Amino acid sequence: MLDERKRLVLRAIIDSYIETAEPVGSRTIARKHDLGVSPATIRNEMADLEETGYLQQPHVSAGRVPSDKGYRFYVDALIEPYVFPGVELRKLHEEMLNAQPSTERRIHEAARLLAFLTQSVSLIVAPSTDQLVFKHLQLVPLEDTGILVTIVLHPGIVKNRLIRTKRDYSPDQIFELSTALNQKLKGITYRELGPTIFTEVIRDYGEIGKALVELILQGLAEDKGEQIYASGTVNILNQPEFRDVDRAIALFEALEEKEHLLSLLGAAAKSSGVQVAIGTENVSAAMQACSLVTCTYYVGDDVVGTIGVIGPTRMDYARVMAAVDMVSHALSSLLTEEK
Amino acid sequence: MLDERKRLVLRAIIDSYIETAEPVGSRTIARKHDLGVSPATIRNEMADLEETGYLQQPHVSAGRVPSDKGYRFYVDALIEPYVFPGVELRKLHEEMLNAQPSTERRIHEAARLLAFLTQSVSLIVAPSTDQLVFKHLQLVPLEDTGILVTIVLHPGIVKNRLIRTKRDYSPDQIFELSTALNQKLKGITYRELGPTIFTEVIRDYGEIGKALVELILQGLAEDKGEQIYASGTVNILNQPEFRDVDRAIALFEALEEKEHLLSLLGAAAKSSGVQVAIGTENVSAAMQACSLVTCTYYVGDDVVGTIGVIGPTRMDYARVMAAVDMVSHALSSLLTEEK
DNA sequence: TTTAGCACTCACCATACGGGAGTGCTAACA
């Protein structure tokens, strides 16, 4: 394990590198942080740290740069908790609440806030429909052959689907079915609604019920998948590591691959608290130079989604972790309060 | 006016510059396009074209580059209609229809297709709620004090709003009001619904009606504004004129200013057909090096929105204009068919 | 174990220089 002074040196180097994005030399450390030793001593420590894999040297006459292993140690053992000056949980909470009239928009707003706080790219996995609790289902017959299916899910999420039927149903039939379905579904999640529930409905409403229920199920299935949004993608270009346009393009393209991002964030969903994946800990090729900080959010006690931030491995971990933590808490309390 | 040969030279230069993004010299023109004259003659023509403002010279020993005036003449008088190989209106139409289950998503899909066809940034102004015709309004009482307002507008656009009331209304009251409001609103646009319509409702339903109607109106007002989406913004970075990251950032930021974009596209909405605004014809500072190609789209005979493409002034106008035209037609027919 | 001293490395910057693409001008030619 690293002794006290090595830790101090490592932390000083990483702090400095995070701030300046320039390789850090022994002189700089000796000058800025008052360790009470000469540059030569620090050089020796740095050589040791390099040998044990915590630091790297871009070329022989440059300073040192943290390795992924170095960042890992920094995050696990050296980092000091960060407190955002003047930003409170309550404020965030209110900002989301006021800015936007619907739950979905508020989730987007959370992503926007997170991107703003971190000046990085934020990601947010929206609650996947199939683990939320039905609050209401309503079928509305329209004038033509259309039927509007409206579903309200627990934290105030509303989904609509226009479906077309070939057969002509009377408004009364539809309303009756609507009430029956609503009774069946209320209080359970999409995932729980097995075929048994519907066989009951079909038994009671015959062919008509069956045909409609099938259409509804089909409609629901189409957008029950998880959805992921990115916000603040432009911020990438302000990072010195992405001044090279080709690199930036590669990352932008990786961010378009929604499924891939989902699996990245999905990995984090299993653990609780703020998770950090550093550099090559991510499998994705375009993200080897990036780190990902994630945290799950809740409705009540149920995990319903994940938020995260992507930035260069040289990100301000303390700040980003604090931001992710805050926003996930604010979002959770917002969603939980929502009736 | 320009004589025939000057036109040929100008067109050759612009075509070449659009393709290569390099200043065009007299030799290149003489070699590629067989004008039957020597480079020296072309040089004379080029000098004339520069003097009359159609061309510019980055520096004395470079070739010529088109000026905004040159592009304008090119677009108005020289351009040849472009036909996309293997892309048909029908195909686009179907692609939008199949890809997405809701009208709003299909409009997004139109933007995506346009960005893909042009490899540029596409913009789309979604139909503003207040000029669309109400098809249905439904109030649904939820278990708690909430009421779900669902509105279906003519081309299949569905809006929801959860509102909370302090008073307790019985489900019957709400349904009754729902039916009454629906009767009043059906077939008219938001813009047309003056206070008179609601005074009738208020007269018939008293205080309860009044309070609810006010809440509904307020809810509607909040998202009646026009919305604008950009798609394919990453494509900017592939343009040689935006290899410079700072320029790219400036443009990205301009693209975030929704109101500003709206006013830009709004200007086009007054004329019919494909409109082109070249370089400094746009007032916006960050877009002086860009051109904007726009076209309105319809529901039936009513203009409901605008689509457009933003790219460097050195864009392939023929191709972009063709794409904008095609997509706007496909979108119009899609929305018009939608019952 | 720490530190001063020193030779060495190498990215970075400024300068210089030659090649090449392109121009404008002039004079001859149809």
Place this chain on the structure above:
DNA sequence: TGTTAGCACTCCCGTATGGTGAGTGCTAAA
């Protein structure tokens, strides 16, 4: 009068060159 060949001139750009400075590793002394 319009066209063209020839030519001198301009200026960007890529490459080579050398100096500077930041930073290192090693050695020897404290």
